[in-house]
Amino acid sequence: MLALAALLQGCLGPRQTLHVVIVPTSRLEWLQRDGKDRIPWKPLLQEYQRLHPGLQLQVSVVDEAHLEETLRRDRSRGLGPDLLVLRAPVANALLQQGLVERLNDQRAWHRSQPLLEPALADRVTTAAGVSGLPAYNILTLACFNRQVVLRPPASLDDLMGLAASGRPIGVAVDPIGIWWSAGALGAQNAMVPILTGNPRVATASASPTADRAALLAWLTWLRQLALQSRVDIASGPRELVEGLESGRLSWIPCYSSSLGHLERSMGKRLGVAPLPGGPAGPPTPFGTVMVMALGSDSSPPQRRLALQLAELSLDPLVQREITLESLMVLPANRFVSVPVASSGRLAALEQAQRQFDERSKLLTASFSADRLRRTQPLVEDLLWKVMLGVVTPQQGTEALLRLSPPS
């Protein structure tokens, strides 16, 4: 076998290889399988290969659901990846389990940290260290069919009106599909501790009574929405996207990473806007930061190359290219300005980012994906039951409050 390896090495020439694993956002893995070459960070890979022409980048995709098991198996063999591109909470969880290397021991982190907003750096900082280097942000937006929806709804009332006027709209009970409406109805302060497990921050305006009232208002609105005949409750983002593509739906909440796919299938019919606000203020779009985490099996030269690639991802030129070429992510480097005036889509993303930063304070803190993985199915099941009328909004409120961590 070694002789064969040496022969192959000799035939193909001495080239270095960097093993990179992309971990698509849960439930959006079908988008990545759709076209690995169209991922937002293609400009980064191109630039890196321009700088290292002799280097081969071997990119593979691993679903978030199988990531831990795959990494454990590969680690036991010494075959783990050199670099992982994944969501910050997932990186945090992996660091706590020792499946990725902490970054704060590396000089690259100290060089890169000043380029990040402190809040962004906080999202990858855990008790075990820094889990990864943030590369770009993905956010929830509203996607619609321009031919059917001439003006996107700016408020929840507008959205109800849109459905009442016969335009089919789609929602789902997952983080992308409906959780944004919690903020518009004032329920975000109650929801975030439930989702993240972080203890509730007590403020004058937020109390258990206020939480209960806000949750009840939110669940009542969800029930009213589901009673509309033109509202489709989908099983997840894929069904929503396919519904919009096929023309079955005219308005859906969508993750910005699905915009490229939608644009290819819908062309100019695709409209993008911020999500509608409500009586309690703007929505709370779900957002995630994609980070680059170091694998734990690399040899010293492989580690050096992986760090160079991670560091290059924050290069202002690369960040600008990532943003402008994909038009579906926002840069992590705070010194890179986003040309919102020339692109409505980037403007919508920027607004969603602002809403996320201002309204989802607790979600912007560091948290582990483990908790979310446990609570998410429970919350989704509950929302589903409320929307379908299996339980009343009051019963749903009490059940949600029972999921809250102790203060």
Add this chain to the structure above:
Amino acid sequence: MSTFLAEIQGWLAFLDRLPVLQQLLPVGLLLLGLLRLRRLPRRGRWSRLLDLPLVVQLLLGQVLIALVLLALHQRVGLVLLLGQFSLARLLLRLAERPLLARWLPPDSLQLLSTRLLRPLFLLAVMLAGIDALGSLQDLAGLPLGVWFGGAIRLGDLFSVLVVLYLLLVGLHLPAAGVSLLVQRGLGISEGSRRALDQILQYVIFSLGVIWAMGRLGFNQTGVLAIAGGLSVGLGFGIKEVFSNIVSGLWLLIEGSVRPGEVLMHEGEACEVRRLGPRATTLWRGGDNAEVVVPNQSFFTTATTTYTRSDRMRRCSLELKVAQSWNPEQVVALLEDLAADHPAVLTAPAPKALLVEFGSERYGYKLSFSIADPLTAGSVTADLRLAICRRFGDLGMDPPA
């Protein structure tokens, strides 16, 4: 192809890693050492270990290496993976020798092992190896280009080839099972059962090919265009081959030549062993030879068969007996002799006839029926011997 090679080259980068070398080197050295030791003469009490099969020695060595690495707090995943391969090979060996050898004849076991079990084992090892080193899913997604309007990916092509191969080599048993069930249910003859067996295999394989083209997304118009081009080529170049294939299919459907039937070929009774796509294999009992006859020759020439409606064969032998002997006694004697032979059927009964008047001898013809057409030669020879013996006992001149 270049992407595939690049992918393989990427796996070599793992050899830069110390934990990988720590696992692979001992296993490699173990294998080399075992191969060397097995050539040495056996001496001492440990020589029994060298008599064990190589796969057992390898497995024991891999377990030992894994234990040592674990004791040193090193990684063992790769050693365990290689150990799983050795264990699987050992199980395959056990399945082949003691288990399947009990139920299957040696030639069937040989076919099953070499055509199905071992290729499947190698395939499983290869896929597990690729999955360990890279991503099987990503490798399967590698584009190979557009063929007949379908975008072909490595995984699709691979799965289609595997399914077609399995159909090709693995259809015999299920088809034989179904044809046996039909035989028991409908009471069809053995020849019809074998024909059904063959036709089932052809039909299922053809369906497999159609499925494969659909799975690969071949454009039907493109395939038809190629088929049209091929038909011109068939007309000129390989028309004999094509003619034989079509003849074989037609013979099967018609049932005129089917496996198990006995027919005359170049003056000798032969049994049809196999009706292949191009040629038919006949077994000639006289010299235990297998004769391969192109299917087309059955299709274009008259064929004498003894098993079309039943397997009975009417045989005859002619002899001349001195006219001094009473013809009625001779006729009775010949019929008695034939009736005494165990292979001669009682119905229709043996019949002797006076067929010729000569100046010194009269000509007689003895006709008799046998159940197995292939034994005609030996039964006739037995009867000739019995006639000579009886004539001698009665003091008659030997027949001419």
